[in-house]
Amino acid sequence: xxxxxxxxxxxxxxxxxxxxxxxxxxxxxxxxxxxxxxxxxxxxxxxxxxxxxxxxxxxxxxxxxxxxxxxxxxxxxxxxxxxxxxxxxxxxxxxxxxxxxxxxxxxxx
Numbered sequence: 001x002x003x004x005x006x007x008x009x010x011x012x013x014x015x016x017x018x019x020x021x022x023x024x025x026x027x028x029x030x031x032x033x034x035x036x037x038x039x040x041x042x043x044x045x046x047x048x049x050x051x052x053x054x055x056x057x058x059x060x061x062x063x064x065x066x067x068x069x070x071x072x073x074x075x076x077x078x079x080x081x082x083x084x085x086x087x088x089x090x091x092x093x094x095x096x097x098x099x100x101x102x103x104x105x106x107x108x109x
Contacts (some may be wrong), residue, residue, distance in 0.1 A: 001068045002060070006037045009093070016100050020108075041065065 001007065010033045017029040048056045080086075087094065 002063050002065050003037070003041060006041065007066060009033070010037065012093075012097060016104065019104055 010030075013029050013033050014026065017026040020026070045056075045060070052059075
C-alpha cells in the first residue's frame with residue numbers, strides 16, 4: 001500500500017479510542033482521522049504527480065492507496081537486525097503514544 005504510516009497511525013488512534021470505552025469518541029476519532037488523511041493524501045499525491053508524472057501514475061496503478069492487494073508470507077520478509085533506526089525516527093510518535101496511554105490510565109484510574 002502507498003500509505004502504511006497513515007494506516008498505522010489510524011489504527012493506533014482507533015486503538016486508543018477503543019481503550020477509552022466511549023462510543024462516540026471512537027466514531028469521532030475514526031471520522032477525524034479519515035478526513036485528515038484523505039486530504040493529506042490528496043495533497044501529497046498531487047505534488048508527486050506533478051513531480052514524477054507518468055512514473056508516479058504507473059506506480060499508483062500498481063500499488064493501492066490504503067489496503068494491500070495481498071500480504072507477503074512471513075518467511076519471505078527480511079527482518080532487520082536492529083530496530084534502533086526506526087525507533088529513533090519515530091520518537092514523536094512513540095512519545096505521543098506513551099502520553100496518551102498515561103492519560104487514559106489516569107482518567108480511567
